[in-house]
Amino acid sequence: MADKVVDARGSHCPGPMMELIRAIKAAAVGQTIALWTTEAGSKKDIPLWCQKAGQEFVGVVQMDGYEEIAVKKVK
Amino acid sequence: MAKELLIIGAGSGGLILSNTVARALSREIRRGEVTVTLLGDRDEYLYQPGLLYVPFDLMRPAELIRKVKELLVPCVTFMHDRATRIDPESRQVQTRSGRTLTYDYLVIATGSELDLEETPGLKEGAHWFYDLPGAIRLREALSRFQGGRVVVALGLPHKCPVAPLEFVFMLDEWARERGIREQMEIIYAFPLNRAHNIQTCADWAQSEFDKRGIQLETFFNLDSVDPVRKEVNSYEGTTLAYDLLVAVPAHKGDAVHADSGLAVQGNWVPTHRHTLKVGTYENIFAIGDATNMPTSKAGSVAHFESEVLAGNLINLLTGGGAPHQYDGKTFCFIEAGMHKATYLSFTYDQPPVPGPPSEAIHWFKQAYNRIHWMNLKGIV
Structure with a gap:
């Protein structure tokens, strides 16, 4: 269960990634952010970003017409 | 009663739009049937693409600045003032100096800032x-x-x-x-x-x-x-x-968007990518950097959007419809060093394919830097 949902559906690159990063920065350590996105590149780019930033990529769930990408802030 | 068009922002989009509509409706404006008012918080226009050349001493600051009034056709009314609040329900805009401006159609062309x-x-x-x-x-x-x-x-x-x-x-x-x-x-x-x-x-x-x-x-x-x-x-x-x-x-959008309850993330104005309408309003439009559209925040976008919107506003102000749609058209020159350039040309549906840089495109960009002023006046 995410602590916060960032609804970036309809937003194009780099919108979803930038909105996710903004939300992660504002979150407390231990919180999980769910990004709702329709942008195809997000599910490829966000795991790579998590690796670089040292945050935990939780996973991708295919929803009805969009994807939910969850990231946990671990530091 | 005259139909009132109010445009907020005297950047590329605001100037091209004001001039194009006013030029097309000059008879209606003279007869008192239409007004075109441009509200801008700066009385000087800065050609921002020229800033790239200033660090290398290839363009002088004075080459980049003109008085807004010198760039407008005579039948546009220019007000040097700042919009502080937009009220879509009463169709009014408040300004910093305490004025209340009314409109039938409003265009938000407030740009973006660092x-x-x-x-x-x-x-x-x-x-x-x-x-x-x-x-x-x-x-x-x-x-x-x-x-x-x-x-x-x-x-x-x-x-x-x-x-x-x-x-x-x-x-x-x-x-x-x-x-x-x-x-x-x-x-x-x-x-x-x-x-x-x-x-x-x-x-x-x-x-x-x-x-x-x-x-x-x-x-x-x-x-x-x-x-x-x-x-x-x-x-x-x-x-x-x-x-x-x-x-x-x-960059962020102008404070007036949030102060008027019109902003989404980043202070941008939620704008339809084809009709350029703001939110659910039929009489408010946005162009240029101020929007949340999936376009580049570039002068050419403001220009092409202005042409589309001008076509619709000319119709709307004279009793017609708004059939023209923006397709995401964008054009950007790219200096590939000091002596060669290439360009990107694209729409929502067609991604850009940069070609090999050439001297000819570099000189084309240099020429454009000098004729941009005619573009603002709606001549080019």
Whole structure:
């Protein structure tokens, strides 16, 4: 269960990634952010970003017409 | 009662739109059937694409500035004042000087501005060329620069998305021509895992980086600058030492959007990508950098949107419909160094494919820099 949902559906690159990063920065350590996105590149780019930033990529769930990408802030 | 068109913002979009509508409806304006009012908080227009050349002393600041009034056709009423609140229900706009302006149709063309406050230490430790004082200060810094590490670090979104690439290509050749490139390192630090948000442009930029020995640092989201230690830090935990830091901070929309309850994330105005209508309002439109549309924040976008919207507003102000739709058309020249350039041309459906840089396109861009003023007047 995410602590916060960032609804970036309809937003194009780099919108979803930038909105996710903004939300992660504002979150407390231990919180999980769910990004709702329709942008195809997000599910490829966000795991790579998590690796670089040292945050935990939780996973991708295919929803009805969009994807939910969850990231946990671990530091 | 005259039909009233009010345009907020005297940048490229606001000027082209005002002039195009007023020129087409000059008879109706003379007869008192239509008014076209442009509200701008600056009485001077700055040709922002020219700022790229100022650090290299290739354009003088005076070449980039004209009085707004000199750029308007006579039947546009210009008000030098700032919009402080938009009230869509009463169809009114309040201004800083206390005026209340009414409208039948409103266009928000308020542009975007650098957010210099978001990154601690940036104002003290970085240079930038996205405003005139910054470009002049960078020109002074470059005139003293003898070598060392230059870091160009970007935030997103920012206007003129290819200008930072142009800057590093020009910097590379500027340094080679001065004989100091061997004593220099150039690092391009970008928030995504490539050099540009458009993949085809990123691929082209990467091939130029490889040829020129420019290093790319990916996933670098500006977090803070330490002006004493001369280090720039990313949120991802990367620290880059620098001798000269050139930053392009993320931009934000005008405060009037949020103050009027019209803003979404970043203070942008929610705008339909084809009709240019704002939210659910039938009589409010937005163009240029102010929108949240999936377009580049570039002068050409404001220009092409203005042409589409002008066609619709001319119809609406004279009792017709609004059939014209914006298709995402964008055109950007890209200086690929000091002597060659290429360009990107694209729409929502067709991604750009940069061609090989040529001298001819460089001179075309130089010519455009000089005829831009005619463009604003709706002549070109």
